[in-house]
Amino acid sequence: MSLDRFLAETKTLVDGALDRWLPPAGVKLHDAMRYAVFAGGKRLRPAIARAACRAVGGTDEQVLPVACALEMLHTYSLIHDDLPAIDDDDLRRGKPTCHRKFDEATAILAGDALQTHAFLILAEKTPRREAVPTLVLDLARAAGTDGMVGGEIADIEAEGQAPDLATVESIHARKTGALLRASAVMGGGAGGGSPAQLRALSAYGQALGVAFQIVDDILDETETAEVLGKSPGKDRKDRKMTYPAAAGIEASRQRARELKDTAVAALEGAVDAPILVKVAELIVTRSK
Amino acid sequence: MSLDRFLAETKTLVDGALDRWLPPAGVKLHDAMRYAVFAGGKRLRPAIARAACRAVGGTDEQVLPVACALEMLHTYSLIHDDLPAIDDDDLRRGKPTCHRKFDEATAILAGDALQTHAFLILAEKTPRREAVPTLVLDLARAAGTDGMVGGEIADIEAEGQAPDLATVESIHARKTGALLRASAVMGGGAGGGSPAQLRALSAYGQALGVAFQIVDDILDETETAEVLGKSPGKDRKDRKMTYPAAAGIEASRQRARELKDTAVAALEGAVDAPILVKVAELIVTRSK
Numbered sequence: 001m002s003l004d005r006f007l008a009e010t011k012t013l014v015d016g017a018l019d020r021w022l023p024p025a026g027v028k029l030h031d032a033m034r035y036a037v038f039a040g041g042k043r044l045r046p047a048i049a050r051a052a053c054r055a056v057g058g059t060d061e062q063v064l065p066v067a068c069a070l071e072m073l074h075t076y077s078l079i080h081d082d083l084p085a086i087d088d089d090d091l092r093r094g095k096p097t098c099h100r101k102f103d104e105a106t107a108i109l110a111g112d113a114l115q116t117h118a119f120l121i122l123a124e125k126t127p128r129r130e131a132v133p134t135l136v137l138d139l140a141r142a143a144g145t146d147g148m149v150g151g152e153i154a155d156i157e158a159e160g161q162a163p164d165l166a167t168v169e170s171i172h173a174r175k176t177g178a179l180l181r182a183s184a185v186m187g188g189g190a191g192g193g194s195p196a197q198l199r200a201l202s203a204y205g206q207a208l209g210v211a212f213q214i215v216d217d218i219l220d221e222t223e224t225a226e227v228l229g230k231s232p233g234k235d236r237k238d239r240k241m242t243y244p245a246a247a248g249i250e251a252s253r254q255r256a257r258e259l260k261d262t263a264v265a266a267l268e269g270a271v272d273a274p275i276l277v278k279v280a281e282l283i284v285t286r287s288k
Numbered sequence: 289m290s291l292d293r294f295l296a297e298t299k300t301l302v303d304g305a306l307d308r309w310l311p312p313a314g315v316k317l318h319d320a321m322r323y324a325v326f327a328g329g330k331r332l333r334p335a336i337a338r339a340a341c342r343a344v345g346g347t348d349e350q351v352l353p354v355a356c357a358l359e360m361l362h363t364y365s366l367i368h369d370d371l372p373a374i375d376d377d378d379l380r381r382g383k384p385t386c387h388r389k390f391d392e393a394t395a396i397l398a399g400d401a402l403q404t405h406a407f408l409i410l411a412e413k414t415p416r417r418e419a420v421p422t423l424v425l426d427l428a429r430a431a432g433t434d435g436m437v438g439g440e441i442a443d444i445e446a447e448g449q450a451p452d453l454a455t456v457e458s459i460h461a462r463k464t465g466a467l468l469r470a471s472a473v474m475g476g477g478a479g480g481g482s483p484a485q486l487r488a489l490s491a492y493g494q495a496l497g498v499a500f501q502i503v504d505d506i507l508d509e510t511e512t513a514e515v516l517g518k519s520p521g522k523d524r525k526d527r528k529m530t531y532p533a534a535a536g537i538e539a540s541r542q543r544a545r546e547l548k549d550t551a552v553a554a555l556e557g558a559v560d561a562p563i564l565v566k567v568a569e570l571i572v573t574r575s576k
Contacts (some may be wrong), residue, residue, distance in 0.1 A: 014485065030433060104373035112368060119428045144404040
């Protein structure tokens with residue numbers, strides 16, 4: 001199957017489930033949650049989870065709660081990152097950010113509620129009940145102080161400091177990498193993957209997550225607002241510690257390709273997952 | 289055992305576990321989480337969970353992760369409620385609020401991380417693994433759009449509206465009641481309570497949660513900042529829809545006592561829990 005078709009299928013499947021499983025529209029809080037979730041994301045984390053589940057012999061039904069939980073968790077992090085007190089962004093995916101469309105209190109609470117709802121859906125909808133404790137733990141570790149939120153605060157604290165590669169990679173691994181890694185691992189876990197398969201998926205996701213954020217850094221320097229759907233050049237303006245700031249654009253592109261190769265190599269001998277290979281290629285060649 | 293001794297024991301036990309299970313001090317994000325968690329709470333939710341667990345024959349070891357998760361979840365909600373965009377409070381439990389002590393970005397992320405950590409601890413530390421899916425679901429339902437966050441946004445939206453009792457009780461049941469109810473139910477669930485026992489604990493927690501918030505409303509009108517450790521009269525200033533605003537102080541006291549009686553009656557024949565009876569009495573007679 002082509003990657004385009006797999007991504008389109010995943011988006012249809014996941015958007016349908018998100019629509020069923022999010023609280024109903026017509027209440028301001030719910031509307032804000034739905035606005036942010038349906039603002040046009042690529043559903044990359046659900047696609048990785050679905051491909052990983054398939055790679056270990058699992059079904060779409062098994063992975064759907066994981067896919068939705070990952071997307072809710074990711075969306076909550078975008079809403080909070082965009083807040084005036086953090087990155088203060090007005091535009092996300094070409095549309096007003098949640099606090100600009102609604103208001104700041106609603107955006108804070110919509111983000112909070114999306115995080116909660118991610119855990120709710122995992123606990124309520126996962127067909128393999130025995131997988132729930134590990135899935136909750138995987139998601140919480142990826143989202144928490146050793147993962148996404150820890151990376152976010154390290155990113156804020158590094159603003160204006162002299163960039164160095166070890167620090168950048170450590171921030172990227174937590175801020176973006178942890179949830180991409182969890183996407184692969186939780187997809188495999190939901191499908192009943194073996195410990196060796198989950199280790200391979202973990203190594204794949206770990207390398208790919210850092211590559212993804214390096215490419216994000218490069219695009220912020222080289223692309224236009226029209227292509228990105230958000231304001232470019234913002235990292236430089238905010239004096240963010242990015243990979244290009246530490247090593248230049250060409251070395252950044254090289255490092256992203258290396259990490260992609262590492263990710264793909266990690267799968268060899270453990271899972272046969274052509275879609276995951278294609279996802280890795282997409283991540284380093286994308287233009288938005 | 290006296291209630292005072294039970295509460296003191298619970299505080300020692302829970303504070304010890306929180307100290308072990310929270311991420312280590314020395315990192316700004318962790319320091320902010322610890323600052324808020326150790327700002328001097330009464331550990332009421334852990335005490336209810338522990339008493340409920342004991343009432344169904346469970347052990348302290350079984351209930352400790354639930355008790356800590358409840359306190360982390362509660363603390364996250366306080367940090368976010370105090371933010372400038374929501375209630376804009378400078379003082380909490382007699383100390384600067386998290387965003388005043390640190391900064392707004394740190395407070396948002398510390399709240400986020402405490403919510404995540406609550407689910408992490410439930411999934412990682414609960415001794416009865418088979419209880420984890422239901423415990424995660426109980427906590428997520430109490431915290432989410434049908435519970436705490438839903439009540440919080442309804443509370444904001446009701447500001448300045450003509451108060452009516454049905455709306456006030458509905459807001460109170462979600463904003464404060466849902467987590468107190470979950471404290472009783474999850475404590476019983478962690479200890480392996482029967483469905484009938486959990487139903488009784490649920491009814492107890494439901495009534496007690498609303499009583500708790502009515503008493504909070506009364507204290508905001510009648511007590512001083514020294515006693516409360518926060519600015520009194522704020523509900524009236526913010527034109528919050530409170531029980532006293534809807535019915536007056538005396539009718540509010542009467543309603544709190546009625547709800548306490550309902551809570552205690554719900555336990556009869558299902559669990560023998562003298563501590564839960566005493567907690568209910570404390571909640572309606574407390575002065576802070």
